Amino acid sequence: MYKPWVIDGHCDSIGDYIQGKRTLKSGTEGGHWDLERAKAGGMALQIMACFIESEFKPDSSTRRGLELIHAVKRFVAENPDHVFMIHNQVDLNLLPNPNKLGLLLSVEGGEILGESLFMLDIIYELGVRALGLTWNQRNALADGAGEQTNSGLTRLGQNVIKRMNELGMVIDVSHLNEAGFYHVLELSNAPIIASHSCSYALCPHPRNLRDEQLKALARNHGIVGVNFYSRFLTEKGEGSLEHVVQHIAHIAEVAGVETIGIGSDFDGIDQAPRGLENAAKYPNLAEALLLAGFNKDEIEQIFFKNFRRLLGDVIK
Numbered sequence: 001m002y003k004p005w006v007i008d009g010h011c012d013s014i015g016d017y018i019q020g021k022r023t024l025k026s027g028t029e030g031g032h033w034d035l036e037r038a039k040a041g042g043m044a045l046q047i048m049a050c051f052i053e054s055e056f057k058p059d060s061s062t063r064r065g066l067e068l069i070h071a072v073k074r075f076v077a078e079n080p081d082h083v084f085m086i087h088n089q090v091d092l093n094l095l096p097n098p099n100k101l102g103l104l105l106s107v108e109g110g111e112i113l114g115e116s117l118f119m120l121d122i123i124y125e126l127g128v129r130a131l132g133l134t135w136n137q138r139n140a141l142a143d144g145a146g147e148q149t150n151s152g153l154t155r156l157g158q159n160v161i162k163r164m165n166e167l168g169m170v171i172d173v174s175h176l177n178e179a180g181f182y183h184v185l186e187l188s189n190a191p192i193i194a195s196h197s198c199s200y201a202l203c204p205h206p207r208n209l210r211d212e213q214l215k216a217l218a219r220n221h222g223i224v225g226v227n228f229y230s231r232f233l234t235e236k237g238e239g240s241l242e243h244v245v246q247h248i249a250h251i252a253e254v255a256g257v258e259t260i261g262i263g264s265d266f267d268g269i270d271q272a273p274r275g276l277e278n279a280a281k282y283p284n285l286a287e288a289l290l291l292a293g294f295n296k297d298e299i300e301q302i303f304f305k306n307f308r309r310l311l312g313d314v315i316k
């Protein structure tokens with residue numbers, strides 16, 4: 001079976017881990033993502049999101065964010081033979097490592113910063129290398145995709161972009177509103193990612209990117225990680241592997257293959273698409289893309305090389 005290496009731009013599995021629901025070691029515990037199924041699926045790197053749940057916002061966001069970072073570190077310490085953290089170029093050069101899965105620590109929600117720029121340096125020192133500026137709501141940095149506003153970044157948000165560029169952190173705009181998306185592109189001197197979003201032209205949802213946004217992302221040498229969530233894949237019914245292929249094909253046409261990555265959103269979505277039920281099923285997507293007319297080099301770009309190139313460009 002054709003099994004290319006995979007970098008996934010977004011999963012929420014640490015949420016189950018911190019709640020004690022799963023150890024994330026084996027597939028028998030349920031959920032979408034764990035070490036066993038990541039290996040079976042050919043995963044080289046997982047960008048592991050620390051999603052700050054709504055009940056902790058705004059007052060306990062920093063505390064909860066740090067607790068989630070600590071949980072990822074506990075998970076790595078428990079599994080030293082199976083995972084390693086990616087902090088710098090030396091670590092990146094170890095990818096793909098056939099024996100160990102790389103993890104890159106990401107925070108989903110600038111709320112973790114409180115309203116203080118110095119917190120960005122603190123979380124960087126803790127190992128965080130990517131930050132989603134907002135979730136769906138407004139915060140001190142910007143407005144999320146769930147707000148009906150036209151505002152760009154606040155002064156603090158603008159300073160965060162500048163400092164992320166200096167530190168070599170990956171800027172994630174997946175949950176940002178449209179005005180914020182363009183504002184980040186205007187300010188950032190490095191490529192950015194929309195770690196887990198789909199095409200608005202195929203499925204008009206505020207979390208998806210319009211064709212103009214995809215083209216702007218391509219000009220920035222950025223990447224969109226295609227999300228597996230049914231509600232972002234199709235307006236009608238349940239999402240499937242074929243829908244994911246359609247979104248990839250559309251983005252390839254509009255913005256080029258080099259702009260596409262994977263952003264599963266595993267364990268952050270209630271139901272994964274038919275044919276892509278969990279992290280072991282990535283080879284199904286590779287086969288489906290071959291059938292849809294993509295060649296192996298293009299599939300390997302989408303699965304691995306594009307994210308690897310971007311991380312190489314951004315991280316120090």
Ligand SMILES: [Zn+2]
Nearest residue numbers: 108175196268
């Ligand atoms: Zn998300």
